[in-house]
Amino acid sequence: xxxxxxxxxxxxxxxxxxxxxxxxxxxxxxxxxxxxxxxxxxxxxxxxxxxxxxxxxxxxxxxxxxxxxxxxxxxxxxxxxxxxxxxxxxxxxxxxxxxxxxxxxxxxxxxxxxxxxxxxxxxxxxxxxxxxxxxxxxxxxxxxxxxxxxxxxxxxxxxxxxxxxxxxxxxxxxxxxxxxxxxxxxxxxxxxxxxxxxxxxxxxxxxxxxxxxxxxxxxxxxxxxxxxxxxxxxxxxxxxxxxxxxxxxxxxxxxxxxxxxxxxxxxxxxxxxxxxxxxxxxxxxx
Amino acid sequence: xxxxxxxxxxxxxxxxxxxxxxxxxxxxxxxxxxxxxxxxxxxxxxxxxxxxxxxxxxxxxxxxxxxxxxxxxxxxxxxxxxxxxxxxxxxxxxxxxxxxxxxxxxxxxxxxxxxxxxxxxxxxxxxxxxxxxxxxxxxxxxxxxxxxxxxxxxxxxxxxxxxxxxxxxxxxxxxxxxxxxxxxxxxxxxxxxxxxxxxxxxxxxxxxxxxxxxxxxxxxxxxxxxxxxxxxxxxxxxxxxxxxxxxxxxxxxxxxxxxxxxxxxxxxxxxxxxxxxxxxxxxxxx
Numbered sequence: 001x002x003x004x005x006x007x008x009x010x011x012x013x014x015x016x017x018x019x020x021x022x023x024x025x026x027x028x029x030x031x032x033x034x035x036x037x038x039x040x041x042x043x044x045x046x047x048x049x050x051x052x053x054x055x056x057x058x059x060x061x062x063x064x065x066x067x068x069x070x071x072x073x074x075x076x077x078x079x080x081x082x083x084x085x086x087x088x089x090x091x092x093x094x095x096x097x098x099x100x101x102x103x104x105x106x107x108x109x110x111x112x113x114x115x116x117x118x119x120x121x122x123x124x125x126x127x128x129x130x131x132x133x134x135x136x137x138x139x140x141x142x143x144x145x146x147x148x149x150x151x152x153x154x155x156x157x158x159x160x161x162x163x164x165x166x167x168x169x170x171x172x173x174x175x176x177x178x179x180x181x182x183x184x185x186x187x188x189x190x191x192x193x194x195x196x197x198x199x200x201x202x203x204x205x206x207x208x209x210x211x212x213x214x215x216x217x218x219x220x221x222x223x224x225x226x227x228x229x230x231x232x233x234x235x236x237x238x239x240x241x242x243x244x245x246x247x248x249x250x251x252x253x254x255x256x257x258x259x260x261x262x263x264x265x266x267x268x269x270x271x272x273x274x275x276x277x278x279x280x281x282x283x284x285x286x
Numbered sequence: 287x288x289x290x291x292x293x294x295x296x297x298x299x300x301x302x303x304x305x306x307x308x309x310x311x312x313x314x315x316x317x318x319x320x321x322x323x324x325x326x327x328x329x330x331x332x333x334x335x336x337x338x339x340x341x342x343x344x345x346x347x348x349x350x351x352x353x354x355x356x357x358x359x360x361x362x363x364x365x366x367x368x369x370x371x372x373x374x375x376x377x378x379x380x381x382x383x384x385x386x387x388x389x390x391x392x393x394x395x396x397x398x399x400x401x402x403x404x405x406x407x408x409x410x411x412x413x414x415x416x417x418x419x420x421x422x423x424x425x426x427x428x429x430x431x432x433x434x435x436x437x438x439x440x441x442x443x444x445x446x447x448x449x450x451x452x453x454x455x456x457x458x459x460x461x462x463x464x465x466x467x468x469x470x471x472x473x474x475x476x477x478x479x480x481x482x483x484x485x486x487x488x489x490x491x492x493x494x495x496x497x498x499x500x501x502x503x504x505x506x507x508x509x510x511x512x513x514x515x516x517x518x519x520x521x522x523x524x525x526x527x528x529x530x531x532x533x534x535x536x537x538x539x540x541x542x543x544x545x546x547x548x549x550x551x552x553x554x555x556x557x558x559x560x561x562x563x564x565x566x567x568x569x570x571x572x
């Protein structure tokens with residue numbers, strides 16, 4: 001299949017690689033050309049100097065960029081992907097962005113008889129590298145059925161959650177759950193340390209029961225050590241939480257703890273930790 | 287082994303039953319006599335009218351009551367357990383209480399050459415009934431080694447965390463982690479509902495990754511349905527969080543989210559939900 005992949009960040013770079021390794025004819029575009037050149041050296045495939053050129057004549061175009069404005073730039077502008085895409089092709093957006101931009105992109109695609117899926121992912125850099133991402137999709141079922149087998153090149157699970165925007169809304173639920181969860185864990189671990197307990201032993205016991213979480217199982221050790229190198233950065237989490245808090249105002253949800261944790265992440269940024277991973281909340285509590 | 291069990295609440299009742307069913311010679315005491323009589327009808331064993339009488343001549347005395355003051359009453363007062371216990375016997379306290387009362391009871395035991403273990407449990411009513419509790423112990427290793435095989439009648443895991451009080455401190459870590467975790471989950475589920483998503487589908491997807499927790503796996507369905515009948519009540523959680531927040535002041539920990547969630551639980555109580563289980567935070571967010 002002829003595929004374009006736009007956005008070669010820590011996620012997009014290996015994701016595009018999985019597509020190329022699976023035998024697809026992949027053309028990439030990245031805003032900074034260096035990464036596109038590195039990608040071409042690493043994987044079978046080619047690079048272009050505009051999204052429109054990358055998308056030209058493709059059956060599917062995948063995007064994984066930073067935020068709503070980046071999406072408008074690489075999709076909707078003169079040299080954006082839509083300018084190159086052909087009718088009946090499919091645009092899949094892996095960016096974590098707002099539900100509105102998903103609807104906006106979908107509407108623009110409809111004008112050109114192009115199909116659209118919003119498809120934010122979870123699983124982090126490691127999941128992208130191992131091809132073990134979870135993909136939360138919004139769109140119509142026919143389009144999803146065509147896109148899912150291709151996404152499976154880098155997914156352990158894909159799911160259609162509902163109409164356009166549902167993928168983004170589901171990713172927001174994910175981030176809201178994580179915010180409270182990590183803060184609770186950070187408070188607990190810090191309490192354990194201050195109480196003079198052997199924190200590893202404590203986790204060994206309490207992870208057997210109702211306090212267990214993926215974060216407890218996979219992050220307690222690095223949180224205790226103050227190592228925050230797990231990829232998904234505080235800067236990105238703040239972008240995601242801003243989207244969540246904005247959408248919550250719209251749909252009438254109250255997110256008091258997500259709001260508070262967002263403020264704690266702002267403090268981590270103030271301390272120069274914007275690139276630390278999301279488990280770095282602990283550092284706020286010493 | 288000759289054993290006394292003091293406190294036949296939703297936890298103590300089946301725990302004492304497991305000891306009796308395992309062949310131990312069990313005598314029970316409960317403040318309200320009705321439950322003691324029901325216990326004697328249900329399990330092989332006898333009941334007495336004071337803790338001292340129950341503890342008389344026992345090798346081990348187990349306690350599972352409500353709070354620090356209850357403990358002082360059933361252990362330290364004239365007709366308390368210590369008045370009946372013999373030297374070299376062991377007192378095991380399963381109450382979730384403060385680390386101070388653990389040290390206080392330990393000091394009192396020492397005066398009479400009695401050994402002491404603080405041993406709060408997790409696993410809830412169901413864990414007590416199925417004999418699948420997790421037991422967090424504080425005390426010295428020799429005492430623990432003698433007590434653990436007996437506690438295994440109702441435990442899936444027991445662990446010695448450190449000196450007297452360490453069991454209570456570990457239980458506090460557990461409750462602090464749970465507070466943030468449930469609130470994050472409650473906010474996420476409520477956001478999902480308000481966004482018009484199929485909440486079950488959302489959980490199916492996000493529970494595959496970094497948002498996963500025991501609470502998500504085991505409570506999302508009843509939270510969505512607004513059914514809060516899982517035993518461990520908001521009233522008890524508030525008692526536990528009060529102990530945590532008090533200890534945090536002492537050891538210099540900051541627990542901003544545990545503190546906030548405690549206030550939300552107070553609102554649940556105000557709405558008549560004191561006996562609902564701890565997942566009822568969701569109801570605050572509609």
